[in-house]
Amino acid sequence: MDNWQELEKKYFMRTVERAPVTLVKGRGVYVWDDNGRQYLDFVGGWAVNSLGHCHPVVVEAVQKQVAELIQTSNHYYTIPQVRLAQLLVENSCLDRVFFGNSGAEAVEGAVKLARRYGKLRLNGAYEVISATGSFHGRTLAMVSASGQLKHQQPYTPLPSGFVNVEFNNIEAIKKATVEKTCAVMLEPVQGEGGVNVPDDGYLKEVRSWCDEKGILLILDEVQTGMGRTGTLFAHQQFGVEPDIMPLAKGLGSGMPIGAILARESASVFSPGEHGSTFGGNPVTCAAAFATTRYIIENDIPGNARRVGKHLAEGLDRLKEKHSFITEVRGRGLLLAMEFDSDMALSLRKACLAEGLLVNDVKTDALRLMPPLIIGETEVDAALAILDRVLSRI
Numbered sequence: 175m176d177n178w179q180e181l182e183k184k185y186f187m188r189t190v191e192r193a194p195v196t197l198v199k200g201r202g203v204y205v206w207d208d209n210g211r212q213y214l215d216f217v218g219g220w221a222v223n224s225l226g227h228c229h230p231v232v233v234e235a236v237q238k239q240v241a242e243l244i245q246t247s248n249h250y251y252t253i254p255q256v257r258l259a260q261l262l263v264e265n266s267c268l269d270r271v272f273f274g275n276s277g278a279e280a281v282e283g284a285v286k287l288a289r290r291y292g293k294l295r296l297n298g299a300y301e302v303i304s305a306t307g308s309f310h311g312r313t314l315a316m317v318s319a320s321g322q323l324k325h326q327q328p329y330t331p332l333p334s335g336f337v338n339v340e341f342n343n344i345e346a347i348k349k350a351t352v353e354k355t356c357a358v359m360l361e362p363v364q365g366e367g368g369v370n371v372p373d374d375g376y377l378k379e380v381r382s383w384c385d386e387k388g389i390l391l392i393l394d395e396v397q398t399g400m401g402r403t404g405t406l407f408a409h410q411q412f413g414v415e416p417d418i419m420p421l422a423k424g425l426g427s428g429m430p431i432g433a434i435l436a437r438e439s440a441s442v443f444s445p446g447e448h449g450s451t452f453g454g455n456p457v458t459c460a461a462a463f464a465t466t467r468y469i470i471e472n473d474i475p476g477n478a479r480r481v482g483k484h485l486a487e488g489l490d491r492l493k494e495k496h497s498f499i500t501e502v503r504g505r506g507l508l509l510a511m512e513f514d515s516d517m518a519l520s521l522r523k524a525c526l527a528e529g530l531l532v533n534d535v536k537t538d539a540l541r542l543m544p545p546l547i548i549g550e551t552e553v554d555a556a557l558a559i560l561d562r563v564l565s566r567i
């Protein structure tokens with residue numbers, strides 16, 4: 175057999191330190207490597223495999239569509255994207271949709287839409303206020319929007335038009351709001367920043383402030399959307415509605431798709447002002463339609479809420495037992511466990527050796543984001559592995 179890991183080292187740009195595992199197959203909440211070893215997957219394609227690996231409804235939708243029509247120009251109507259747009263609008267507080275291919279593209283498109291709104295309605299305002307610890311993607315503009323120095327410093331000077339202010343601090347947003355501000359952009363729960371849940375009331379205060387100032391609220395639900403936190407969209411738990419909402423990750427259950435949803439009043443693009451060659455691709459849209467319909471019809475957000483509670487309770491028990499666990503936090507099936515020292519990498523490696531995939535979201539925190547179809551039995555199996563690993567530290 176070829177040594178895939180050696181070949182990767184020879185040919186790839188060095189953007190990631192991969193775990194020494196070559197995955198070849200996935201079903202449900204499990205993946206297998208090229209030696210036939212099975213792993214319980216609490217990374218889930220980075221919070222992407224909402225229905226697990228190779229869910230039959232997704233496989234069937236892709237197989238059917240790929241044999242009919244794979245790609246056309248957006249100069250023509252295609253059916254899967256219209257069906258998906260209708261389903262998303264009918265199940266959200268928003269009115270219009272644009273499809274792209276990834277989270278970064280969706281969030282960047284959301285910022286373009288806010289800037290267009292600023293030009294047309296707010297005397298040319300263009301600046302977007304975002305939060306420290308946020309993550310909005312890897313394009314140059316999204317690096318500038320993401321309030322994390324480790325992503326920004328390698329690429330300075332960064333595109334202008336973004337100010338990063340402290341997360342969970344309404345006064346910081348008020349202070350940063352100026353004539354040229356067109357929008358505030360936040361993740362309802364920060365994912366890559368370490369699973370940070372804001373205080374009750376924060377998002378409501380942000381919403382009121384945006385209304386008072388006439389500026390837009392963009393809620394980046396790329397990671398929190400599609401049931402991940404226990405409701406179809408995380409903002410529903412905080413009693414607020416965004417003007418613009420980028421989605422991606424769980425939307426296609428593994429097929430690459432991003433979407434911008436917006437209120438009618440904020441949908442100010444005119445023909446030719448935004449676009450994407452592959453955006454709205456029939457195959458990815460068919461997968462996303464099948465995923466979204468399944469999520470809604472089978473109350474997958476409810477499963478994320480119930481099983482997420484079971485997982486959180488299990489993690490709380492581990493916290494009682496192991497004094498170096500300082501906090502368990504998150505919503506639904508987006509959870510993190512923080513430690514009193516930088517032990518996340520060694521824990522991640524120890525879990526891998528025991529057949530459990532987890533993410534060291536920070537040097538001192540592990541993040542758990544399994545498929546949303548997971549049951550309590552698999553959660554108990556993961557908790558048993560975590561307990562064994564934590565007991566050895």
Ligand SMILES: Cc1ncc(COP(=O)(O)O)c(C=O)c1O
Pocket residue numbers: 276277278279281309310311312361365366394395396397398422423
């Ligand atoms: C909230 C949020 N926005 C945007 C992105 C970027 O998505 P992508 O990696 O698909 O470009 C991510 C990715 O982790 C994310 O968590």
